[in-house]
Amino acid sequence: MTLAGPDPGFRLVDRFEQGLDAPICLTWELTYACNLACVHCLSSSGRRDPHELSTDECKALIDEFERMQIFYVNIGGGEPTIRSDFWELVDYATAHRVGVKFSTNGSRITDGVAARLAASDYVDVQLSLDGATAEVNDAVRGVGSFATAVTAMERLAAAGFAGFKISVVVTRHNVGQLDAFKSLADRYGAQLRLTRLRPAGRGADVWDELHPTAVQQRQLYDWLVARGEDVLTGDSFFHLSAFGDALPGLNLCGAGRVVCLVDPVGDVYACPFAIHDEFLAGNVRTPGGFTSVWRESALFAELRAPQGEGACTSCGHYDACRGGCMAAKFFTGLPLDGPDPECVLGHGENALDARGDVKAPRPSPDHSSRPRRVAVALTPSHRPDRRCDESPLAGAGAALRAE
Amino acid sequence: MTTTTTAPGYDPARPWALHPQVSLRPESFGALAYHFGTRRLSFLKSRTLLAVVESLADQPSGLEACRAAGVAPEELAAYEQALGTLAATGMICERAA
Ligand code: SF4
Ligand code: SF4
Numbered sequence: 001m002t003l004a005g006p007d008p009g010f011r012l013v014d015r016f017e018q019g020l021d022a023p024i025c026l027t028w029e030l031t032y033a034c035n036l037a038c039v040h041c042l043s044s045s046g047r048r049d050p051h052e053l054s055t056d057e058c059k060a061l062i063d064e065f066e067r068m069q070i071f072y073v074n075i076g077g078g079e080p081t082i083r084s085d086f087w088e089l090v091d092y093a094t095a096h097r098v099g100v101k102f103s104t105n106g107s108r109i110t111d112g113v114a115a116r117l118a119a120s121d122y123v124d125v126q127l128s129l130d131g132a133t134a135e136v137n138d139a140v141r142g143v144g145s146f147a148t149a150v151t152a153m154e155r156l157a158a159a160g161f162a163g164f165k166i167s168v169v170v171t172r173h174n175v176g177q178l179d180a181f182k183s184l185a186d187r188y189g190a191q192l193r194l195t196r197l198r199p200a201g202r203g204a205d206v207w208d209e210l211h212p213t214a215v216q217q218r219q220l221y222d223w224l225v226a227r228g229e230d231v232l233t234g235d236s237f238f239h240l241s242a243f244g245d246a247l248p249g250l251n252l253c254g255a256g257r258v259v260c261l262v263d264p265v266g267d268v269y270a271c272p273f274a275i276h277d278e279f280l281a282g283n284v285r286t287p288g289g290f291t292s293v294w295r296e297s298a299l300f301a302e303l304r305a306p307q308g309e310g311a312c313t314s315c316g317h318y319d320a321c322r323g324g325c326m327a328a329k330f331f332t333g334l335p336l337d338g339p340d341p342e343c344v345l346g347h348g349e350n351a352l353d354a355r356g357d358v359k360a361p362r363p364s365p366d367h368s369s370r371p372r373r374v375a376v377a378l379t380p381s382h383r384p385d386r387r388c389d390e391s392p393l394a395g396a397g398a399a400l401r402a403e
Numbered sequence: 404m405t406t407t408t409t410a411p412g413y414d415p416a417r418p419w420a421l422h423p424q425v426s427l428r429p430e431s432f433g434a435l436a437y438h439f440g441t442r443r444l445s446f447l448k449s450r451t452l453l454a455v456v457e458s459l460a461d462q463p464s465g466l467e468a469c470r471a472a473g474v475a476p477e478e479l480a481a482y483e484q485a486l487g488t489l490a491a492t493g494m495i496c497e498r499a500a
Contacts, residue, residue, distance in 0.1 A: 069428040071437035
């Protein structure tokens with residue numbers, strides 16, 4: 001067979017490992033202000049930061065995104081719609097062909113807003129839910145929040161917005177409701193998005209009690225294999241691939257390679273779940289702006305360099321699992337070159353037990369602890385190649401679709 | 404993720420174009436293509452495929468676009484397969500001749 005393209009050994013994930021000219025999945029937290037207080041909030045949201053980027057600074061950043069051809073940004077927070085210039089920024093972005101996907105708790109989706117959202121190709125909406133029933137959801141997100149989200153879904157569906165997202169962080173309490181979440185999404189013509197509970201932000205405090213048990217991880221994997229076809233998962237569950245076949249989605253840690261976060265004051269982190277000085281690459285307010293942070297920061301160069309894989313080296317599942325999520329390891333106090341805390345072989349649990357009383361790093365803005373970066377071995381990994389793709393078109397991206 | 408079947412919809416003899424809602428971003432390995440309507444991302448994993456896709460609108464047919472971009476005869480089948488997938492996912496569409 002002839003292989004099209006200059007490089008017959010081409011694997012997308014190798015290219016991703018080396019980083020791209022611009023991120024694929026850029027999360028922009030517009031504000032930390034929020035009207036809810038979810039226990040696992042990844043950004044420890046609540047109050048607004050007085051140094052938030054101004055409207056003009058936000059627009060300049062959008063101009064930069066346009067120049068870098070960043071197709072869309074994921075806007076979160078906080079509750080982004082709380083910013084008084086939110087719609088102005090959305091309009092500005094879409095006028096510059098930068099799509100906007102924003103996460104909301106639904107409280108501000110009026111009929112008018114729903115109609116406006118439905119009218120634009122460049123806007124996508126993600127409603128956050130933590131339970132498929134009020135009982136489970138409201139225990140986490142507050143009384144009445146389930147009803148609020150359902151009302152928002154009704155409004156979006158009535159306005160003709162097809163394919164908005166219902167986003168669920170999978171926990172010990174809702175992992176039994178996956179079918180119910182799927183039905184809920186189907187009922188409103190929405191798409192279900194399941195993500196992993198990562199020990200970031202306030203999630204760090206509750207991760208031990210809320211993350212799915214080993215048995216539940218297996219259930220989750222089986223469910224995704226059986227029913228996950230049109231369920232979005234991004235890079236959430238590639239560590240579960242070690243149970244069997246690789247799941248669809250991005251099967252590597254994209255932090256600083258294809259993923260990054262811009263926070264309300266313009267700080268650029270390697271990943272929305274790695275908000276800590278250790279993963280701070282720079283600030284968009286410095287000369288050169290976001291572009292030079294993305295392309296030239298020392299931290300991102302390091303993340304894109306070949307990584308040794310430490311304790312996972314000898315694991316037969318490494319090609320699919322790659323040692324799992326960097327942020328999950330970091331915030332549980334595990335070495336970055338070792339197994340994921342939820343390693344399906346149980347190595348993570350053993351490592352967690354072995355931590356003893358060592359305190360795990362605290363997410364920013366608590367900068368009180370600055371643990372040393374875990375030394376990363378410099379041996380490049382030489383993994384046996386999978387069968388080469390034949391087509392010059394690599395997997396049309398269900399991989400990252402709408403992530 | 405089917406990249407191995409040629410969509411029945413792709414006819415190399417017809418004139419094609421990039422869908423107006425699709426943006427291309429060149430990368431060292433080829434390009435990313437994003438469709439704002441379907442919110443779908445695809446990866447063109449060779450620079451040649453990028454050249455083909457970019458030139459579709461100026462060429463009388465898909466086949467001519469491949470030839471003009473320097474696709475060798477033995478590579479043609481793979482490129483047509485790729486174009487078939489792009490057609491099936493709405494990334495490229497037929498245009499009036
Ligand atoms: S650190 Fe975890 S959440 Fe962040 S990009 Fe890597 S795998 Fe994804
Ligand atoms: S040992 Fe490492 S690579 Fe193997 S399954 Fe566990 S985390 Fe994944």
